[in-house]
Every structure is written in structure tokens, then in C-alpha cells.
Amino acid sequence: MGREQLVPLWNFFSEWFTHEPRVAAQPYLWHYDGLRDLLLESADIISAKEAERRVLVLENPGLAGRHLVTDTLYAGLQVITPGEVAPAHRHTPVALRFVMEGTGGYTAVEGERTWMEPGDFIVTPSWAWHDHGHEGEGPFIWLDVLDVPTIRFLGANFTERYPQERFPQGPPVDDSLHRYGTNMRPVGYARESLASPVFSYPYSRTREALERLKQHSEWDPYHGLKMEYIDPTTGGPAIPTISTFIQLLPKGFATETYRSTDGGVFAVAEGTGTVTIGTGEAAKQFRFAKRDIFSVPCWAPYSIVADEESVIFSASDRSVQTKLGIWREQR
Numbered sequence: 316m317g318r319e320q321l322v323p324l325w326n327f328f329s330e331w332f333t334h335e336p337r338v339a340a341q342p343y344l345w346h347y348d349g350l351r352d353l354l355l356e357s358a359d360i361i362s363a364k365e366a367e368r369r370v371l372v373l374e375n376p377g378l379a380g381r382h383l384v385t386d387t388l389y390a391g392l393q394v395i396t397p398g399e400v401a402p403a404h405r406h407t408p409v410a411l412r413f414v415m416e417g418t419g420g421y422t423a424v425e426g427e428r429t430w431m432e433p434g435d436f437i438v439t440p441s442w443a444w445h446d447h448g449h450e451g452e453g454p455f456i457w458l459d460v461l462d463v464p465t466i467r468f469l470g471a472n473f474t475e476r477y478p479q480e481r482f483p484q485g486p487p488v489d490d491s492l493h494r495y496g497t498n499m500r501p502v503g504y505a506r507e508s509l510a511s512p513v514f515s516y517p518y519s520r521t522r523e524a525l526e527r528l529k530q531h532s533e534w535d536p537y538h539g540l541k542m543e544y545i546d547p548t549t550g551g552p553a554i555p556t557i558s559t560f561i562q563l564l565p566k567g568f569a570t571e572t573y574r575s576t577d578g579g580v581f582a583v584a585e586g587t588g589t590v591t592i593g594t595g596e597a598a599k600q601f602r603f604a605k606r607d608i609f610s611v612p613c614w615a616p617y618s619i620v621a622d623e624e625s626v627i628f629s630a631s632d633r634s635v636q637t638k639l640g641i642w643r644e645q646r
């Protein structure tokens with residue numbers, strides 16, 4: 316069989332066709348305080364220009380050497396210091412940013428800038444030129460999440476560097492947000508790509524919506540008050556391959572145990588509490604505080620107890636799974 320390039324299926328049938336998902340990722344939480352010191356130290360060792368992107372990658376202990384936060388997502392913390400520029404490039408994987416700290420940092424997509432504030436959710440669509448800069452003071456830090464594993468799996472992985480440091484200036488600051496992000500769109504708008512034309516979802520707007528909604532909401536026992544970021548022109552996910560969410564849990568709220576086939580990476584925007592991930596002896600409990608990041612593997616049950624009012628951002632591959640018709644949840 317081997318000489319004829321043949322392999323018997325029965326040798327690995329049960330490995331491939333499993334009763335339930337079997338993934339490599341493990342429950343894990345990164346405490347921001349510890350990471351921050353290392354991140355700042357990295358800024359002394361290598362410049363953003365030398366590094367192209369100065370990122371410390373959040374590598375799940377179950378995915379050692381694979382550089383991934385879950386089986387299907389990459390995540391890392393990126394820092395830039397005042398005056399630095401992370402040079403313009405583009406790639407087929409989509410990137411999202413969730414801003415951790417700092418003021419005066421910007422991202423430019425195709426030359427259009429948006430100033431970033433903590434809690435902002437920023438999208439860099441597939442194959443869009445982008446550069447980052449910092450014109451404020453102190454370090455500027457955000458979480459990157461990319462769909463690299465999906466793109467690498469499919470093979471369609473392209474990257475290109477722009478010949479200059481910055482992409483030429485495009486539309487005015489936040490033009491897209493004003494044009495597409497206020498429940499209106501230009502007359503005659505025709506969709507040109509799968510990417511949401513809005514690439515900045517400011518925390519000030521998100522937070523205000525949550526604040527209003529919490530006054531009169533039926534709390535979902537599994538999620539509290541959970542909202543999904545969308546592409547306003549379609550109502551679909553803000554990113555074709557990554558679903559993104561923000562949830563508010565009131566002080567003292569304890570979610571029921573929940574699981575779904577997307578799992579994902581969670582970043583705490585506000586609050587403190589405890590998250591329990593996994594079942595039985597494999598269950599792990601972590602204390603979380605503002606800016607901590609945790610990884611929930613596919614199909615791992617989890618529950619969250621909020622000691623203070625907490626706001627949590629999350630990203631997962633749900634939008635891929637729903638397009639394929641395979642997404643499941645268990646309440």
C-alpha cells in the first residue's frame with residue numbers, strides 16, 4: 316500500500332471521525348500586568364521598524380510551537396512607542412485590534428486614519444494596506460487577533476510590503492465611520508468587498524449602548540448582555556472569518572455554564588471576576604482583572620462570575636462555522 320501511495324482509512328477512522336470535538340488548545344489566562352513589563356522591555360530591544368510588528372504572541376500551552384491562542388486564531392499584544400511607525404503592509408489574513416492602553420495611537424487603513432482609544436475595536440480587512448503610528452506619550456498597546464490559521468490551512472496566504480513607510484494619506488480621519496457607521500449609507504452604494512466599510516468601532520459608542528441597554532434588559536443567563544459587532548451594510552459579522560462580541564455582566568452576575576464549537580479569545584475591558592473553563596479534573600479557574608486575556612477552546616464549557624460590573628470583548632471563528640453550517644452551542 317505504501318509503495319502505491321495508499322493508506323487504509325480504518326487505521327485512523329476513529330481519529331478523524333470523533334464523537335465530539337478534540338482540540339489541542341487548553342484553557343488559559345494571561346495576566347496583563349506580567350505581560351506589560353515584558354512588552355515594554357521588548358520595546359528597548361527592538362524597534363517597531365526592525366520588527367515590522369513588535370508583538371508578543373499569546374501562545375496557548377496546548378499549541379506550543381504553533382504560535383496560536385486557539386486552534387483557529389492567532390493573538391498577540393503589540394506595542395508602539397511615541398514617534399514610531401509600524402510600516403505599511405497588507406496581507407490576505409484579516410486582523411482586528413482591541414485597544415488595551417494608551418492615547419495618541421492611530422491605525423491607517425488604505426491611508427484613512429482612525430485614532431485609537433482603549434476599548435476600541437478596529438478591523439483591518441483582508442488585503443488592505445495598513446500602518447500604525449503613535450503621536451502621543453507613553454506606550455500604546457493593543458491586542459491583535461488574526462485568522463492566520465484558516466488562511467494558512469486554505470493556502471491563500473499573501474503578504475506585500477509597501478515601498479514607503481506610510482501609505483499615502485487617504486480620506487479624512489474616520490471618514491468611513493461617518494459615511495457608513497450611523498445607520499445611513501451613500502445613495503447608490505454598491506458593495507465592493509466582503510469587508511465591512513466601517514473599520515473603527517469606538518468604545519465610547521459601544522459602552523454607551525451597553526450602559527443604556529443594561530437599564531432595561533432581559534439578562535441572558537449564559538451571556539449577560541452580549542452584542543455582536545456587525546457590518547452595517549449586511550447585518551452580518553464585521554469580519555467575514557471572525558465573529559466579534561462585547562458583553563456586559565453586572566456586578567455579582569454568575570453565568571450558567573455554556574459551550575459552543577467556536578470557543579475563542581476573550582479580553583477584559585473592565586471589571587474583575589472569575590472564569591472557569593473546562594469540565595471535571597480538566598477544569599481550570601482563573602481570576603481576571605481589567606486587560607487580562609483568556610482562551611476558551613472549542614466546545615469547552617465555561618462560566619463567568621463578575622465581582623464587579625465587567626465588560627468583555629471576544630473573538631472567535633463562529634462566522635466561518637455558521638457559513639459552513641456546523642456551528643453548535645449547548646446551553
Ligand SMILES: [Fe+2]
Pocket residue numbers: 404405406410445
Ligand atoms: Fe498587518
